[in-house]
Amino acid sequence: MPFRSEAEFVRWLGRHWPVRGRGLDLGIGDDAALLRAPAGRDLVVTTDLSIEDVHFRLDLHPPRAIGHRALARALSDLAAMGSKPRFALLSLALSGNLMRSWIAAFYDGLGTLARRFGVTLIGGDTAVADGAATIDTIAIGEVERGRALLRSGARPGDRVYVTGRLGLSALALELLRGSARPSTWVARSRGKAGIGRDEKQQALAAHLYPEPRCSVGVALARQGLASAAIDVSDGFATDLARLCESSGCGAVVREDQLPIPSGGLTRNALELGLYGGEDYELIFTASASRAARMPGSVGGASVREVGRITAAHRLTLVRSDGREVPLETRGYDHFRKLRASARH
Amino acid sequence: MPFRSEAEFVRWLGRHWPVRGRGLDLGIGDDAALLRAPAGRDLVVTTDLSIEDVHFRLDLHPPRAIGHRALARALSDLAAMGSKPRFALLSLALSGNLMRSWIAAFYDGLGTLARRFGVTLIGGDTAVADGAATIDTIAIGEVERGRALLRSGARPGDRVYVTGRLGLSALALELLRGSARPSTWVARSRGKAGIGRDEKQQALAAHLYPEPRCSVGVALARQGLASAAIDVSDGFATDLARLCESSGCGAVVREDQLPIPSGGLTRNALELGLYGGEDYELIFTASASRAARMPGSVGGASVREVGRITAAHRLTLVRSDGREVPLETRGYDHFRKLRASARH
Numbered sequence: 001m002p003f004r005s006e007a008e009f010v011r012w013l014g015r016h017w018p019v020r021g022r023g024l025d026l027g028i029g030d031d032a033a034l035l036r037a038p039a040g041r042d043l044v045v046t047t048d049l050s051i052e053d054v055h056f057r058l059d060l061h062p063p064r065a066i067g068h069r070a071l072a073r074a075l076s077d078l079a080a081m082g083s084k085p086r087f088a089l090l091s092l093a094l095s096g097n098l099m100r101s102w103i104a105a106f107y108d109g110l111g112t113l114a115r116r117f118g119v120t121l122i123g124g125d126t127a128v129a130d131g132a133a134t135i136d137t138i139a140i141g142e143v144e145r146g147r148a149l150l151r152s153g154a155r156p157g158d159r160v161y162v163t164g165r166l167g168l169s170a171l172a173l174e175l176l177r178g179s180a181r182p183s184t185w186v187a188r189s190r191g192k193a194g195i196g197r198d199e200k201q202q203a204l205a206a207h208l209y210p211e212p213r214c215s216v217g218v219a220l221a222r223q224g225l226a227s228a229a230i231d232v233s234d235g236f237a238t239d240l241a242r243l244c245e246s247s248g249c250g251a252v253v254r255e256d257q258l259p260i261p262s263g264g265l266t267r268n269a270l271e272l273g274l275y276g277g278e279d280y281e282l283i284f285t286a287s288a289s290r291a292a293r294m295p296g297s298v299g300g301a302s303v304r305e306v307g308r309i310t311a312a313h314r315l316t317l318v319r320s321d322g323r324e325v326p327l328e329t330r331g332y333d334h335f336r337k338l339r340a341s342a343r344h
Numbered sequence: 345m346p347f348r349s350e351a352e353f354v355r356w357l358g359r360h361w362p363v364r365g366r367g368l369d370l371g372i373g374d375d376a377a378l379l380r381a382p383a384g385r386d387l388v389v390t391t392d393l394s395i396e397d398v399h400f401r402l403d404l405h406p407p408r409a410i411g412h413r414a415l416a417r418a419l420s421d422l423a424a425m426g427s428k429p430r431f432a433l434l435s436l437a438l439s440g441n442l443m444r445s446w447i448a449a450f451y452d453g454l455g456t457l458a459r460r461f462g463v464t465l466i467g468g469d470t471a472v473a474d475g476a477a478t479i480d481t482i483a484i485g486e487v488e489r490g491r492a493l494l495r496s497g498a499r500p501g502d503r504v505y506v507t508g509r510l511g512l513s514a515l516a517l518e519l520l521r522g523s524a525r526p527s528t529w530v531a532r533s534r535g536k537a538g539i540g541r542d543e544k545q546q547a548l549a550a551h552l553y554p555e556p557r558c559s560v561g562v563a564l565a566r567q568g569l570a571s572a573a574i575d576v577s578d579g580f581a582t583d584l585a586r587l588c589e590s591s592g593c594g595a596v597v598r599e600d601q602l603p604i605p606s607g608g609l610t611r612n613a614l615e616l617g618l619y620g621g622e623d624y625e626l627i628f629t630a631s632a633s634r635a636a637r638m639p640g641s642v643g644g645a646s647v648r649e650v651g652r653i654t655a656a657h658r659l660t661l662v663r664s665d666g667r668e669v670p671l672e673t674r675g676y677d678h679f680r681k682l683r684a685s686a687r688h
Contacts (some may be wrong), residue, residue, distance in 0.1 A: 007589070025386055029590065030495050031424040036488070037381030042369055043688075046376035047482055049432045049469045068647060080375040090481040093398075125393045131475035136435040138391055140484050143378070151374050175361035183345045230375060234376065245351070302603075 013121065016104070017111035021087065021120030033122035035087065035140070040301055042148065044141040046077035052132040060176045065208035066135075067109025068280075073233065074139035075117060075212035076280040080231035082149035082221025083141035085214055090124035091136040098133070117214060147221045149229035149284065151246035158227050158285040160251055160307040161294070163213050165206070165259040166236050166261045167269065168199075170276025172207030175200065199262060210280040212316045216298030220284060225294065229284040235275040240283055240314055241329040247285075252316045253307035253327060274317075274328055360448070361455035365464035367430065377466035379431065379484070386492065389487040390421035396476040398404025404520045408444045410479075410550035411453025413622075417577065418483035419461060419556035421625040424575035426493035427485035429461045429558055434468035435480040442477070461558060491565045493573035493628065495590035502571050502629040504595055504651040505638070507557050507638065509550070509603040510580050511613065514542075514620025516551030519544065542604060554624040559643030562626060569638065573628040579619040583658055584627055585673040587649060591629075596660045597651035618661075619674055629653055 001221075010028055013019070020026050025034035037043050050070040052058060071088065078085050090110070094103070112122065119139070131297045213231070236258070244250050260273030281301075286294055297303055299319040310316075315327035354372060357363070363371050369378035381387050394400060394414040405413075414434060422429050434454070438447070458465065463483070552560040557575070574587045580602070588594050604617030625645075630638060641647055654660075659671035 024495065025489075026492070026585070032388045032420040032485075034386045034388055034425070034492055035381075036386055036489070037387055039383075041381055042378045043387065044376045044378055045431075045433065045467060045482075045484070047435050047467060047469050049435050049437060049471050049480075051437055051471055051473045054473045056470055079374040081378070083376070087389075089389065089482070091391050091393050092345070093393060093395055093476075093478055123389060123391060125391050125480070127393050127398055129395045129476060130480075132473060133439075134437055134473075134478045136393075136480040137470070138389075138433070140389070141376075145380070148370070148378055150370065158542075171511070199501045325624075 007158065009126065013107065016107040017114050017121040019121050021086070021118070024116040024120055024122060027122050028124070028328065033087070033089070035122070038142060039144045040145055044078055044083040044143055044148065045138070046074055046137060047138045048073040048077065050137065052134070052201050055107055058133070061208065062107035063105035067106040068113050068209050069111050070135045070137045070213065071113050071119070071139070072210045072212050072280060074137040075113070075214055076121070076210070076231040076233065078139055078141035079141060079212050079214040079217035080149065080229050080282055081141070082147060082217045082226070082229065083143035084218050085119045085139060085141045085166070086135055087122045087140040088119050089122055089138040091138075092124065092229045093127045093129045093134040094126045095130060095133060113246065117212070143221060147224070149217065149221055149226050151228055151230050151243045153228035154243060154247035154285040154309045155227060155247055155287070156249055158287055158309040158310040159291040160240070160253065160309060161284050161302055162232070162236065162259065162306050163216050163298070163301040164281045165277070166232065166260070166279050166281060167261050167272030167276040168203040168206035169210065169278040170272045171261050172203035175203065176207070196208050203261070207278070212280055213218065213282045213299070213301055215336050216261050217299070218302045221297040225290050225298070226284040226286055227290075229282055232279040232281045232283060233277060235277045235330070236279070237274045237327055239314065240280050243283060243285070244309070244315065246311070247309070250310045250312045250314045250316070251307050252318060254309055254318045256305040256320045257304060259304050261301075273328070353470065357451065359463040360451040361466050362460050365430070365462070368464055368466060371464065371466050372468070374386055377431070377433070379466070384489055385486045386489050388425045388427040388492065389482070390418055391480060391482045392417040392421065394479040394481065397476070397605055398505035402477070404646055405552065407449035408453035411450040412457050412553050414466065414479045414481045415454050415457050415463070415483070416554045416556050416624060418481040419457070419463070419558055420554070420575040420577065422483055422485035423556050424493065425485070425487060425560040426491060426561045426570070427487035427571065428562050429463045429483060429485045429565060431466045431484040432458060432463050433482040434467065435470075435479040435591055437471045438472045439474060439477060439532055444684055448684045461556070479657060486527055487565060489523060491568070493561065493565055493570050495574050497572035497593035497623050497651045498587060498629040499509030499631070500593055500653050500655040501606040502631055502653040503635040503649050504584070504597065504653060505628050505630065505647050506549055506576070506580065506603065506650050507560050507645040507647055508623075508625045508644070509605070509618040509623060510576065510623050511605050512547040512550035513622040514616045515605050519547065520551070535538055547605070551622070556624055557626045557643070560626055560645050561643070563643040569634050569642070570628040573626055575621040575674045576625045576627060578621045579674070580623070580627065580658065581618045581671055587629070588653070588657070588659065591653070592657070594654045594656045594658045594660070595651050596654055596662060598662045600664045601648060601650040603646075603648050618671070639674065678683050
């Protein structure tokens with residue numbers, strides 16, 4: 001680590017990331033942080049790993065994006081609970097070979113997102129270790145007691161919604177893998193057939209700097225609009241299956257309603273939309289009466305009705321031609337793959 | 345990972361570790377956990393990395409001990425704040441080659457310690473990744489508002505105390521490094537000269553299954569006995585220096601008062617006691633008036649007065665022969681080493 005002492009590192013950290021905030025009795029620099037939970041509110045706690053060559057690649061992802069994405073993953077979980085982000089802790093195992101400029105850009109990516117969402121850094125652990133860079137981001141939010149959005153609240157007849165667009169992050173990853181660096185990719189990709197330049201740039205932004213849907217989650221929770229919610233981290237089909245499993249139900253999804261890329265690439269657009277991971281959009285459900293007053297956008301994000309919750313414990317896809325086919329949930333075999341990941 | 349699905353893994357987890365508890369509105373299985381903070385109490389949050397070949401070695405440390413130590417590190421931070429442990433989250437990046445029996449023993453080590461301290465598992469993230477096994481343990485405790493023990497409260501004239509014994513963990517590590525496995529080591533070491541068999545077994549226990557001093561911390565906080573506290577994770581001298589730096593003071597330590605090993609090994613006993621890491625004992629300070637009524641043991645641990653806080657910003661060691669020498673703080677060069685670690 002290119003720092004002479006722990007004290008120097010902690011001072012340096014404080015310039016990149018807010019380290020003081022409301023409800024914080026004691027921040028970084030002691031054995032632990034002291035938090036005050038506001039009366040009538042629950043604290044919401046989540047943790048997410050970001051591992052080199054599993055969740056990011058040093059040759060594809062700029063350090064600023066790696067920092068942004070590491071925090072965005074955790075904030076997206078808070079969004080899915082309908083909670084407002086407040087604090088974060090960061091555990092970091094980095095190779096001693098990384099340059100100070102890389103570390104600065106990494107923290108800048110984290111810090112910029114943190115500042116925008118009012119997240120105070122309250123602690124962490126940093127180790128220099130050979131091997132894959134490993135980042136664990138712990139995020140803490142707050143939500144009015146009894147208002148949190150759970151995975152388990154969906155009931156048969158509820159409508160299924162999704163925010164924003166699906167599959168853009170996976171689309172960008174496919175494109176990035178075909179070139180050396182994002183900056184060169186943007187230049188090289190101009191004029192390629194099959195997908196518009198605007199969509200490519202949107203995809204790149206969605207992949208490198210995903211926007212956690214915190215305002216959506218908070219608005220849904222406050223207004224009591226949603227019966228259940230989950231964020232799309234492992235792909236729409238997989239995460240919808242998780243919501244259904246928790247709620248003890250199934251769902252029917254209409255292919256022609258899915259907000260998917262315009263297509264024309266190596267894999268087709270439906271595949272990307274259903275199975276592409278790291279969208280960090282929200283899937284949520286609402287009762288028929290709530291659905292009747294569902295606005296077209298919530299908390300600054302477009303909201304699309306894509307299907308319906310069923311009593312039958314299975315997922316069904318209604319193709320554009322009206323045929324009904326089982327909707328596969330490929331994410332469930334993660335534990336059989338080498339590079340699996342399971343949040344619990 | 346030798347599990348067919350995330351759901352199977354989470355069910356399996358629940359058999360090894362309590363997943364329900366007081367103050368928990370929602371535990372593992374959703375996007376995040378929901379905690380209720382008791383009125384008038386602060387939540388105390390800490391996170392600690394345990395990395396293969398930095399904090400443990402697969403050829404030296406049994407999986408049960410690796411699990412125990414990963415949680416003990418974090419509980420020791422809570423102890424140093426005077427807080428009672430309540431919850432934990434666990435992020436785990438493991439190689440796909442590890443056997444299910446290894447993982448079971450690892451969780452059993454964690455779960456046994458968790459049960460004993462009333463710690464509920466509320467979340468985490470698990471990834472299968474090549475390279476060094478990496479564990480991040482997040483622990484959450486509670487403390488009466490205004491009663492937390494900080495590093496910054498020591499004042500000139502305060503007495504310096506340490507719990508239990510110093511240097512045993514480092515002693516055990518030296519012995520372990522000379523043999524293949526702990527089990528064979530216990531047998532082989534019998535009759536070696538220089539250190540008693542009992543002390544070896546105590547050292548081995550202190551290293552593999554350290555006891556976080558939570559009862560001590562809670563008792564000190566409740567009774568208002570301590571002016572400052574820190575746990576000994578990087579060695580007595582280094583951690584005392586951190587306490588002094590936070591408090592803006594220095595200290596004089598008496599060599600003949602330090603509870604150190606009886607000696608006779610490769611490094612001398614004073615070195616082990618001053619610079620050996622991972623003791624997980626507490627250093628704390630108390631004003632002269634509190635010191636006058638300090639019992640010989642607190643919360644089940646022996647408590648030894650080893651020195652005094654000074655206004656001068658330096659650490660001094662009074663040798664057994666009365667000579668005063670500067671007390672080096674070697675831990676401060678961690679950031680210049682390859683395998684450094686900095687809690688913040």
